[in-house]
Structure formats: C-alpha cells, structure tokens
Amino acid sequence: MPIRYAHYLRMSHIPHMWCPGCGIGIIVKAMLRAFDALAWNTEDLAVISGIGCTSRAPGYIDANTLHTTHGRALTFATGIKLARPDKNVVVISGDGDAAAIGGNHLVHSCRRNIDITMIIVNNYIYGMTGGQYSPTTPIGSKAATAPWGNMDPPFDLSKLCIGAGATYVARGHVGSGAQLERLIRGGLQHKGFAVIEALSNCHTQFGRRNKLSDPIELIEHISKNTVNVREAAKMTPEELAGKMVVGLLHKDETREEYCDAYEKVIQRAQTAA
Amino acid sequence: MSHNGHKVVFWAGNQVVAEAAIAAGCRFFAGYPITPSSEIAHIMSKRLPMVGGRFIQMEDEIAAMGAVIGASLAGKKVMTATSGPGFSLKQENIGFACMVEAPCVVVNVMRGGPSTGLPTALGQADIMQARWGTHGDRAVIALTPAYLDEVYRETIRAFNLAERFRIPVYILIDEVIGHLSERVELPEPSEIVLEERPRPTVPPEKFLPYDSSAGDVPPIADYFTNYHFHMTGLNHDKTGFPTTNPTICQQEEERMIRKVEARIAEIEKYEQYRLDDAEIAVISFGSSARAAAVAVNTAREKGIKAGMFRLLTLWPFPSEAVRKLSERVKGIVIPEANLGQLIHVIAEYASRGCRLVGVNKVGGVPIYPSEVLAKIEELA
Amino acid sequence: MSEEQETVAVNHLSEESAGLEQEILTSRNIAQDTAIIIYRHFCKGCEICVEVCPKDVLRMAVTPDRWEGAVVEVVDVEACNACMLCEHQCPDFAIEVYNEKKEKKAQAKKAAS
Numbered sequence: 001m002p003i004r005y006a007h008y009l010r011m012s013h014i015p016h017m018w019c020p021g022c023g024i025g026i027i028v029k030a031m032l033r034a035f036d037a038l039a040w041n042t043e044d045l046a047v048i049s050g051i052g053c054t055s056r057a058p059g060y061i062d063a064n065t066l067h068t069t070h071g072r073a074l075t076f077a078t079g080i081k082l083a084r085p086d087k088n089v090v091v092i093s094g095d096g097d098a099a100a101i102g103g104n105h106l107v108h109s110c111r112r113n114i115d116i117t118m119i120i121v122n123n124y125i126y127g128m129t130g131g132q133y134s135p136t137t138p139i140g141s142k143a144a145t146a147p148w149g150n151m152d153p154p155f156d157l158s159k160l161c162i163g164a165g166a167t168y169v170a171r172g173h174v175g176s177g178a179q180l181e182r183l184i185r186g187g188l189q190h191k192g193f194a195v196i197e198a199l200s201n202c203h204t205q206f207g208r209r210n211k212l213s214d215p216i217e218l219i220e221h222i223s224k225n226t227v228n229v230r231e232a233a234k235m236t237p238e239e240l241a242g243k244m245v246v247g248l249l250h251k252d253e254t255r256e257e258y259c260d261a262y263e264k265v266i267q268r269a270q271t272a273a
Numbered sequence: 274m275s276h277n278g279h280k281v282v283f284w285a286g287n288q289v290v291a292e293a294a295i296a297a298g299c300r301f302f303a304g305y306p307i308t309p310s311s312e313i314a315h316i317m318s319k320r321l322p323m324v325g326g327r328f329i330q331m332e333d334e335i336a337a338m339g340a341v342i343g344a345s346l347a348g349k350k351v352m353t354a355t356s357g358p359g360f361s362l363k364q365e366n367i368g369f370a371c372m373v374e375a376p377c378v379v380v381n382v383m384r385g386g387p388s389t390g391l392p393t394a395l396g397q398a399d400i401m402q403a404r405w406g407t408h409g410d411r412a413v414i415a416l417t418p419a420y421l422d423e424v425y426r427e428t429i430r431a432f433n434l435a436e437r438f439r440i441p442v443y444i445l446i447d448e449v450i451g452h453l454s455e456r457v458e459l460p461e462p463s464e465i466v467l468e469e470r471p472r473p474t475v476p477p478e479k480f481l482p483y484d485s486s487a488g489d490v491p492p493i494a495d496y497f498t499n500y501h502f503h504m505t506g507l508n509h510d511k512t513g514f515p516t517t518n519p520t521i522c523q524q525e526e527e528r529m530i531r532k533v534e535a536r537i538a539e540i541e542k543y544e545q546y547r548l549d550d551a552e553i554a555v556i557s558f559g560s561s562a563r564a565a566a567v568a569v570n571t572a573r574e575k576g577i578k579a580g581m582f583r584l585l586t587l588w589p590f591p592s593e594a595v596r597k598l599s600e601r602v603k604g605i606v607i608p609e610a611n612l613g614q615l616i617h618v619i620a621e622y623a624s625r626g627c628r629l630v631g632v633n634k635v636g637g638v639p640i641y642p643s644e645v646l647a648k649i650e651e652l653a
Numbered sequence: 654m655s656e657e658q659e660t661v662a663v664n665h666l667s668e669e670s671a672g673l674e675q676e677i678l679t680s681r682n683i684a685q686d687t688a689i690i691i692y693r694h695f696c697k698g699c700e701i702c703v704e705v706c707p708k709d710v711l712r713m714a715v716t717p718d719r720w721e722g723a724v725v726e727v728v729d730v731e732a733c734n735a736c737m738l739c740e741h742q743c744p745d746f747a748i749e750v751y752n753e754k755k756e757k758k759a760q761a762k763k764a765a766s
Contacts, residue, residue, distance in 0.1 A: 003690075005746055010503075013514070014695060014746060020721070021699035025744025039763050043499045048343075059503050059514060064496040066346065067505035068339065069369050075336040079343025079351075080496065082327050083301055087347075087497050105339075108332040177741030216704045262327060269322035 008032045008042060010062050017056060021215025023174035023200030027121055028057050030172075030180035030198075031092070037185055045088045048077045050102060053128045053202075054094035054121040071101030074109045077116050085115070085259035090188070095122040096134040099155055103135070109193050110164035114258035117187045117194045120157060123202035131205030142209040161195040162250045168194035169250040174201055175223030183248060192257050199226070199244060279458045286450040287354075289421045289457060290380055291316035293428035294352050296459075298467050299378070300326035301349040303340035305333055305359060308392040309448040310382040313354040334359035338366035338379075345375045346504070348495030350432055354380035356448075357390060360399055360406070367441050368407030371529065373504045374483070374493070376435035376470050378428075380444045382451040383559075385610070385637040394637025395448040395560055398611035400618075403443055404588050410526055412533035413588040414540055415443040417558040421455040427542075427585065433468040434540060438533055439490050445587060447610065449560035449639055473500060483511040483525065489532035534589060542585035543594060547573065551580030553652045554602045556595065556619060558584040561608040561632075561640045568645035577653045587615075592622045599623035604652035608632035608640045628652060680727040686753035687735045689727050696724035696747040702739035708732040711739060711748075 009032070018024050035045070045063040049055035051070035058065035068076045073091045081089040098106055098120045109116065125143060126132040133143035136154045143150055161169045168190040172180035180198055187194030201207065201218040212218040222244075229247035232240060274281040284292070291313050294302075302317040304310075314330065321328040327344075331337040334355055341351040355363060360381045370377055383399050385391030399406075403415045414434055418427040428444060435442040471492040473480050482502040483491045491511070494500030507515035508522045516522065533540065547569055548554060555565045562583045572579035582598055584591070599605060599619075605627060607616045616631045623629060630648050634640050676694040681687070689710070698721030703711045710733045713723035725748060727733075735752035 003751075004740075004749055009746075015697065016745070018744065020697035020745075021701055022744055025746075026742060029744070029746070030741070037759070037763055042501060044497060046347075046496055059505070062501050064501060065503045066343070066373075067503070067507065068342075069365055069506060072335060072339045072366065075331065075339025075366075076343035076346075078329070078331070078336070079301070079303060079340035079345075080347045081343075082329055082340070083344035083347035083349045084497055104332055105336055108336070174742075178737065181741075215699055216701055219701070262322075262329075266322040266325060266327075269319070270325070273323045 004036065005029065005032050008035055008062055010060055013060050016060050018053060019204045021201070021203060022053070023123065023198075023202075023219065024054050024057065024121055026174045026177050027119065027180060027198045027200060028060070028092075030177045031090075031119060031184050032061070033181045034185040034188055037181070038188055040088055040188070045090065046077070046080050047090045047092065048073045048080070049091065050093045050097035051128070052094040052097045052126065054092060055097060057092050071097050072105065073097070074102065074105040074116070074118065078109065078112075078114060081114055081116055082259060082262070085263075088188070089116045091116055091118040093118075093120060094127070095120060095124065095136040095157070096126040099135040099157055099160070106161070107164040110161050110166035110195070112258045113165060113167055113192045113255045115191050115193070117184070117190070117196070119184065120195060120197045121200050122157060122197050123200040123206060125202050125206035127202045127205045131209060137206075141206070143206070144209075157197045158195070158249050165193075165255070166195050166250070167192035167252040167255050169197075170195070170248045171197045171199065171244065171246045173199035173222050173226055173244070173246055175219050175226070179246070186248060190251070192253075192255060199246075276458055279461065281456060281458050283454055283456055284421065285312065285452055285454045286421055286424055286446060287312035287382065287452070288316055289424045290354070290428050290444065290446070291320065293425040294378070294432065295320055295324060295326075296462070296465055297429040297432035298350045299352050299432060300324065301341065301344040301351045302326070302353065303329050303331050303337040303344070303351075304353050305331055305337045305355065307334070307356045307359045309384055309451050310354040310356050310380060312451070313380060313382070317352070334362040335366060338363040338370075341377050342366060342370050342373075342375045345370075345377050346373075346496055350376070350436070352378040352380065354382065356382050356384045356392070357386070357396065357399055358388070360402065364407040368409060368411065369506045370441045371407065371411045372506050374439035374491070374529065375441075376439050377441045378431045378435055378444065379441050380446070383445060383447040385635060391637040393448065395610055395639055396635070396637075397447055397559055397561060397609050398614065398635070399445065400587060400609070400611065400614040403445060410530060412440065412530045413443070414438065414440060414533060415445050415586065415588040416542075417445050417584050417587045419450060419559050419562050419583065421450075421453075421457045423585065424450065425457055425459065429465060429467070433466070436468045436470040437490070439470060439493060440533065445559070447559050477501065481511045482513040483509065485511065485528055489528050489535070537589045540586055540589060541591045541594075543591055544581070544583040544585060546581040546583060548580035548582060548598070550578055552578040552603050553580075553606065553649050554598055554604075555579065555581045555606045555608065555645060555649065556584070556615070557581065557608050558587060558615075561610055564640050564642045565606075565608050565645045567642035568649060571642065571646050572649045572653075577649060579649050590618055595619055596622040596624065599627040602627060604628035604630060606630050606632060606645060606648040606652065608645050610634055610640060678726070680730040682730045682733050684731070685733065685735065687733055688751045689730060689733060690749045690751070691725055691727065692747050693724050695745050697721055697745055698723050699744065701742050701744070702748055705738045705742045707736060707738070708734060
C-alpha cells in the first residue's frame with residue numbers, strides 16, 4: 001500500500017493501465033501529492049475527464065469521479081461546480097481531448113474564469129487511438145495520420161489559455177515531478193480558472209514513430225527543450241525557438257470568479273422579487 | 274385571477290414549460306439560444322436565481338447538455354431546452370446520460386425542416402430522432418402534451434419520470450405550442466406530487482452505483498455525500514468501472530432498457546376522444562392533434578363516426594392500444610408535420626386490414642382541420 | 654543485500670496487501686533516517702528511477718518470472734540522500750522514499766496551509 005498516495009487511490013485498481021514509463025503516471029502522482037499538501041479530503045473533490053489515455057486517470061482516484069465524452073469534460077465540470085460552488089473540481093485530459101474537440105470549451109472556461117483546475121497532459125499525440133497527430137504535434141513529426149511528416153501547425157496551449165482569459169497558467173513537464181507538484185498546487189489553491197499544461201512522453205505512439213521509443217530518451221528530449229520562465233525572459237526569440245517555456249507563466253488575481261459573480265445575480269434577483 | 278382557488282394565467286407554451294419546471298423543483302438550467310425554444314431560457318434565466326437556482330448559457334448545445342448532466346450528478350433537478358439542430362448536437366451527451374443513468378429533462382420545441390430548416394415555424398420531424406438519435410440501444414421516454422394545461426402537468430411529470438427511472442426524459446412540443454398563449458389553471462403547490470431519485474440505503478463502503486439487486490433502477494448517491502463512485506460512458510458493471518465482459522455488457526444494457534419497457538403502464542398516456550364507436554380514427558399529437566380534434570368534430574356533424582387517439586407519450590409507443598384500435602376501425606388518418614414518421618411506427622403494429630393515410634405538411638404552416646377532414650372523408 | 658536492507662512485512666499493511674509481503678521491500682539508511690520502500694508488484698520495469706538517481710542507489714534486478722524482465726531493487730541504501738527523484742519520477746507507485754526530516758517539514762507545511 002503506497003503510503004503517501006493510498007488515501008487518494010482506489011488501490012484495488014492499481015497497477016494502472018498506462019504503458020511502462022508513461023508520463024501520465026508521473027503527472028497524476030504530482031497531482032495527488034498536491035492534493036495531500038493541501039489536505040484536500042476526497043469527499044469534497046470531483047475529478048472529471050474526457051476520452052483518451054490521460055482521461056483514464058479519474059478511475060484510479062478515490063473521489064467523486066466522472067469519465068465523460070470526448071472533449072466535453074469541462075462542460076460537465078462546469079455544471080458540477082455551478083451546482084456546488086463550495087466543492088473542489090478538477091479536470092484532467094489530454095492535448096487532443098482538450099484542444100481539438102474540446103477547444104471551444106477550453107476557451108470559454110478560461111473566459112468565464114470559473115474556479116476549476118485543469119491539468120492538460122500534452123504528449124503531442126492522440127495516444128489511446130493509435131498515434132494520430134493532435135493540435136500540439138510538432139511540425140515534421142511522423143504520426144499515424146501524418147506518415148509523410150506533420151504539416152499541421154501546433155498550438156501553444158498556455159498562450160491560448162492566457163489569451164482566452166485564464167487567471168493561472170503554468171507549464172510543467174514529466175522531467176520534474178517536483179516542479180509539477182508545485183505548479184499544480186498553486187493552481188488548486190488559485191480561485192479562478194487554472195490551467196497546468198504538463199508536457200509528457202508517449203513513447204509508445206509518438207516516440208516510436210520519431211526515433212524516441214525509449215521513455216527515458218523521450219523524457220530527456222522533452223526536458224532538454226524546456227526553458228524556465230526566468231531564463232526565458234533573458235533570451236532572444238531566436239534562442240527560444242523550439243523551446244517550451246516552463247514554470248508559472250501567468251497569474252492574475254484581479255478577475256472575479258464566475259460562481260462568485262453568479263452569487264451576486266442570485267442576491268439581486270432575490271432582493272428584487 | 275383565480276378559479277376554484279387556482280391561480281389562472283394566460284401564458285405562452287414556453288413560459289408554461291419554464292414555470293412548471295420550477296414548480297417541479299428544477300434548480301439548474303443550462304441552455305443555448307435557439308428559436309423557437311429561447312423563451313424557456315429567458316424565463317429560466319430570470320426565475321432560477323429568484324429561487325436560489327442557477328442558470329448558465331453555455332457556449333454551445335453540446336456544452337449545455339454536459340453541464341446539465343454534471344449538475345444532475347451533483348444532486349440537482351435539471352433541464353435544458355433546444356430545437357432540431359441543437360437536438361442533433363446533443364445526441365452524444367444524451368447517450369452519455371442514458372449510459373450513466375443521470376436524470377434530466379430535455380425540451381425539444383420542434384421546428385421545420387432538416388438542417389437550419391424553418392426556425393420560426395412548427396415541425397414534428399424529430400420523432401424518429403427522439404427514438405434513435407443517439408448511437409446504440411436505449412429506452413426512451415418522450416412526452417407530447419398539446420394543450421397548455423397539460424404542458425404544465427406533463428412538464429412536472431417529466432421531472433418525476435426522470436427521477437423515477439434515472440433517464441433523460443424528452444418533452445416534445447413544437448413551435449406552435451411553444452408560442453401560442455392559452456388560459457391555464459395552475460395547480461396549487463400542495464396538489465403537486467414530486468418524486469426524487471432513489472438514493473442509497475447502505476453505507477458508502479457497501480455502495481455500488483449500479484446495484485440492481487433490488488430492482489432495475491439502481492439507487493444513486495449525489496456527489497459530495499461521501500459516496501465515492503466512478504461513472505463512465507464506457508460499458509460498465511455494477512461497480513461503475515469499465516468492463517468488456519460480454520455477459521455483463523449484455524445484462525446491463527438489457528437492464529437499462531427493461532427498466533423502462535417493463536413499466537410502460539406507468540408511463541404511457543393517451544387521450545381517446547370519441548373513439549368508442551369510431552369507424553375512422555385519427556392518431557396524432559401536439560399541434561397537429563389540436564387541428565385533428567376540430568376535424569373529428571366536423572366529421573361527426575357530417576355523420577361520420579370519427580374519433581381521435583391522441584398521444585401524450587410518443588415513446589414508449591402505446592403499441593398495444595394502437596394495435597387494438599386498428600383492429601376495429603376501417604382506417605387511420607395520421608396528420609404529422611413531417612413527410613411520414615409516425616405512420617411507420619403505427620404501420621408496425623396496425624392490423625393489415627386497416628388503411629393508413631397520412632396528412633403531411635412541411636412548409637411550416639400548421640395542418641388545417643379541413644385537410645384532416647378531407648382524409649377522414651376519403652376513408653369513410 | 655547489505656545488513657541495512659531487510660525484507661519486511663511493513664506494519665501498515667492492510668488486508669488488501671496481505672500475501673504481498675514478499676513484494677514489498679523496505680531498505681533503511683539508519684544514519685540518514687531514510688527508508689526506501691519498493692512495491693515490486695507495481696514495478697513495470699521502465700528503469701526511469703535507476704536513470705534519475707544521482708547516487709546509484711538503485712539497479713534493475715532480473716526477474717525471469719515476470720514479463721517486465723527486470724524490476725527495481727535497492728543496491729546501495731547508504732548512498733541515498735532522499736532527493737526523492739526516484740519516487741517523483743516513477744510513473745507507477747512502485748517506490749517511495751521517507752526521510753524523517755523531510756516528512757516533518759511537509760507535515761508542518763500542510764498544517765499551516
């Protein structure tokens with residue numbers, strides 16, 4: 001019984017289904033450590049996902065868990081949070097789920113600044129369905145639907161969320177579980193829509209087609225191409241090309257949270273009645 | 274104004290739906306603007322915060338369906354409202370609600386045409402979509418009230434059925450019903466009986482979200498009440514976790530259908546108007562049935578023994594009653610604002626000797642009593 | 654295995670872990686007040702922990718009876734400085750590191766939050 005994690009796990013379902021070396025496990029553990037650091041109890045916690053490898057995470061977590069339709073986790077989470085604004089609502093999903101089919105919901109959740117924390121596991125591919133390119137697959141990479149090399153340009157997911165109004169945006173990666181834990185903890189504590197983009201390794205689908213089929217090599221490749229936000233501030237655009245900036249990228253505590261704003265609507269309506 | 278101690282109002286159909294939902298205990302609405310249902314959203318946006326409920330206009334129809342399911346699992350009575358194009362978009366999440374067995378009410382104020390169609394005109398062309406719109410097998414409850422006092426009562430019944438059967442329940446009206454105004458006598462709150470979903474009687478450590486040992490509708494706990502369970506749209510067993518075991522998948526899918534279809538008597542509702550000695554029957558629902566009623570009366574004045582079988586539940590379809598009716602009448606006229614959907618359902622059950630004739634208008638103009646009468650006279 | 658290492662049924666085992674005593678190995682560095690617990694039955698043999706350990710505390714032990722081929726084992730517990738990298742970088746709940754000082758610090762921080 002892994003002592004540190006057992007409280008948040010459905011132990012009878014462990015070991016989990018992710019491939020040996022898959023970064024999703026690293027990210028989920030960082031999230032569980034973050035829950036533990038905040039002493040969050042499982043009764044008041046809901047964890048929601050869409051479809052994909054990452055979206056299998058809630059099944060392993062001992063909380064109120066919901067595995068929904070592809071791309072739509074945030075919509076269910078919005079209903080849960082608005083119905084119970086006093087509870088902790090966390091969404092975890094992958095790059096395809098969150099940014100392709102779920103893109104609209106991502107953008108609007110950022111806009112609303114509803115107090116949900118979303119972890120986007122960005123492994124640059126649709127893993128579960130066999131390695132098709134996603135909106136974050138790098139140009140030139142091979143994928144199941146890009147056998148001649150991907151020409152479909154990728155999002156900068158963190159920039160997208162900042163642009164859409166999210167008030168806590170951070171990027172971490174599977175090379176540092178400790179940093180991820182800190183960034184996630186900050187997001188959980190933040191009142192408003194928090195996004196933590198976690199760069200991850202799918203060596204089975206992405207790596208295998210791109211000469212990085214060893215999980216350790218792929219994690220090192222990801223790590224080597226990250227730059228901390230403090231360092232990045234001193235670098236030129238040329239130096240930053242091809243690098244992923246990691247750390248806390250954006251935090252704004254001035255915007256009103258969505259459920260708080262709606263509470264005022266209720267007060268106005270009930271006063272007028 | 275009041276009558277017999279009841280408040281009397283003069284409301285449009287969409288307002289009736291909204292007010293009835295609130296009377297039924299609905300405290301969460303998520304929707305998206307779409308003609309001719311938007312007034313339901315307008316009124317819910319105003320009324321819900323007044324009673325401590327919550328309203329949200331989501332970014333699209335799919336999101337609205339997701340949000341109501343989430344709020345339902347968090348313990349609220351929930352509703353969304355849409356029309357044809359939105360109904361099409363919602364199908365995947367409706368299937369999800371069926372699969373996880375989340376109570377919710379979905380109003381479809383039907384409009385004309387496929388695709389964008391005729392947004393401001395009536396249609397009744399979502400009959401088959403209501404039955405088979407989402408992929409996979411599922412049981413369906415679809416209520417089709419036509420007069421506004423029924424719309425009020427049936428909206429409340431929709432919420433009760435959703436709770437009783439842990440299923441999405443449709444209210445299928447159309448643009449005419451949604452927008453016409455009528456005198457409605459509101460029931461007193463004390464006259465309204467509300468149902469709640471079955472909740473667990475066992476402690477959390479013994480709870481399974483799909484435990485059907487005591488009946489086909491498993492008790493369900495609200496989120497955040499210390500019952501930790503998992504729900505997924507994947508085929509699952511009684512623990513809520515995914516399974517690919519063929520026997521369990523078969524059993525659970527059959528249970529989800531049986532939970533409704535074995536209890537049709539509790540659900541089905543129809544009006545038999547002047548049918549006792551009828552030789553020609555009209556089978557219809559919604560605004561077409563309102564016109565058909567006039568046609569039946571005119572036919573009677575002309576000496577034709579006509580009557581109407583009016584569906585208040587479209588699904589489950591009252592196949593037994595329709596079959597029996599078809600055995601004693603010469604023919605059935607089926608006015609529907611589409612190019613023939615209900616007629617095929619009736620044909621499946623009607624006896625061979627009974628002639629079936631449709632009245633089909635899809636130009637956005639309601640079916641006239643004279644058009645129904647013409648077909649009655651043809652059959653007579 | 655050095656004297657410092659033991660195969661123990663850790664006393665917090667619940668009913669769920671019964672029968673898994675042989676699968677949970679605890680190695681103690683008494684001087685540093687550090688314990689490394691390996692849950693062998695959860696190890697998928699990915700070797701990330703061995704790769705990230707800066708002190709060569711771990712190695713992969715060949716396990717012919719398992720499909721993984723090899724699972725992690727502690728080879729030099731005395732070299733461990735409780736940097737936590739193995740635990741943080743393991744995707745699978747297969748290894749935990751407990752250092753008395755660090756745990757106390759974390760508990761204090763948790764109480765304060």
